[in-house]
Amino acid sequence: METITRSAGRALGTTLSDPLDLGGSPRSTVLRCRTADGGTVVLKAFADEEGALRAFAAEAAGLALGLGGPDLLAALPDEDRPILVMTDLGTAPTLADLLLGDDPDAVRDALLAWARGLGALGAASVDRRREFEASALRYARTALPIWSLDPWQARNAASLPELLEAAGLAVEPGLAGELAAIGTAGGADYPAFTPGDTCPDNNLITAGGLRLIDFETCGYQSVFLTAAYCRMPFSTCWCVFDLPADLADAAERAYRAEVVGRYPRLADDTVWEAGIRQAVAVWTVDATVRLLARSAEDRPLHRTRRPVATVRQLLVHRWRQAAGLTEYPAFAATMRGLLDRVAAAWDVPPLPGYPALSKR
Known part of the structure; x- marks a missing residue:
């Protein structure tokens, strides 16, 4: 978690803390983190295997369209585990x-x-x-x-x-x-x-x-x-x-x-x-x-x-x-x-x- 939050924080120009594991899947780890100004963001880090890597490419491209999902704040494809940084949509019911x-x-x-x-x-x-x-x-x-x-x-x-x-x-x-x-x-x-x-x-x-x-x-x-x-x-x-x-x-x-x-x-x-x-x-x-x-x-x-x-x-x-x-x-x-x-x-x-x- 430290590596993921540190990389995402550098991309956002802020310090991220208090990572909370939101679940994810075998392909990915999803964290909610607190920003230095008291807000929150969601990070999604993908495993370094083919299925997860193609999921990262699709999700990064899909969120970049800005249609219907969280806002994409940063995409980090070159990390050991590629990371997406998104706005936090909160805890509403599904x-x-x-x-x-x-x-x-x-x-x-x-x-x-x-x-x-x-x-x-x-x-x-x-x-x-x-x-x-x-x-x-x-x-x-x-x-x-x-x-x-x-x-x-x-x-x-x-x-x-x-x-x-x-x-x-x-x-x-x-x-x-x-x-x-x-x-x-x-x-x-x-x-x-x-x-x-x-x-x-x-x-x-x-x-x-x-x-x-x-x-x-x-x-x-x-x-x-x-x-x-x-x-x-x-x-x-x-x-x-x-x-x-x-x-x-x-x-x-x-x-x-x-x-x-x-x-x-x-x-x-x-x-x-x-x-x-x-x-x-x-x-x-x-x-x-x-x-x-x-x-x-x-x-x-x-x-x-x-x-x-x-x-x-x-x-x-x-x-x-x-x-x-x-x-x-x-x-x-x-x-x-x-x-x-x-x-x-x-x-x-x-x-x-x-x-x-x-x-x-």
Whole structure:
């Protein structure tokens, strides 16, 4: 901590003291420090390994856009552990805190603020992709591309057939062609910036509105891939329970209303529905590839937060949703096969509702 605070203090021209560990991850250490004038800043120091280094480049470039997150006060790519120095957004609750709480009105307000905020961020960023990618290249400390430039969708599609066979399912004729058609869910036509891991715990619901945190996987992707977080809900997250359809619809409309000003074709319901259903397929493949091999023993989706769903509950929920994507018959049949051959043996209860919304 001393080395991190000393380096960050030199960059700010002040002395930093009283570092408080805010958690972080295996990739990073996050500290809140006091400045000489009595204020506070947040430091994020990244490990010296490839995954962490590409996360640093993405987060530095994303925060430099100045859209929706904390202000970037300094970026130190040349330290032994690269460091970001940010404004301190305080200790406001996250959307996850509210969803697991007991105030349904607060959840609705926060969910809509979250969706509008993501949409506004996407709309404001449309013309700044070149700036972001140049900045990410400037901060790069590894040849590994930032996550948004990594071909993860194609890799997932290539991995799925082998996983299906390992689970005892025959690969449906035509599945490979459908996965290629699903592709990246309209990303070439409707790209916008996203923090990447746009989960309920990666934000703060402050008195001044939504502020987003954790830009380690930020970048440009299809607006549909972000909008799908409203419908599924929360495509890559641990905080997944059954979201009432009216709230999911309201959140999706709030997001769409922001981005349609930059992409007028998205006002066409046919275009919108086709794109978001593609995105649901993309994220379902992602969840299946990430979690199926780890589902031999069911486990909670988060180490410490409770209540929380299990890996198997989440997969069953995703497969049931995707089984309705009948425009992709081989894909839908694959989802039904997973339900009939894999989920039936698990016999797990369906996802419950969010605790706060059970009081509606």
